[in-house]
Amino acid sequence: MCSATIYDARNNFSSLVKTAEGGEVVQLTRHDKPVAVLIGWDEYEKTRPKNDFFEWLEKFKKENADILTDDNPLNLQPKEYLDEAYEKKIAALWSDV
DSSP states (O other): OEEEEHHHHHHSHHHHHHHHHTTOOEEEEETTEEEEEEOOHHHHHHHSOOOOHHHHHHHHHHHTTTTOOSSOTTOOOGGGSOOHHHHHHHHHHHHTO
């Protein structure tokens, strides 16, 4: 890990960014106390939260495009679809509870 003061960072920002791009973490200090960290984009991508459901969904769709279709998204065979008799049987079971 590389360390630099805020003053040094102001004067040598380009070289510190190149260091971070190279994969090394740059610690910025003020009065010998750490106050910030400069990291490269690749490292940031590894550590940032991936909570966006829609990003995940788009990635999932792209990765599984060969098995997903608009008319049958799970690629189920017709015999696997639930029929009306099955639904009535389940409804009767639940009505007894």
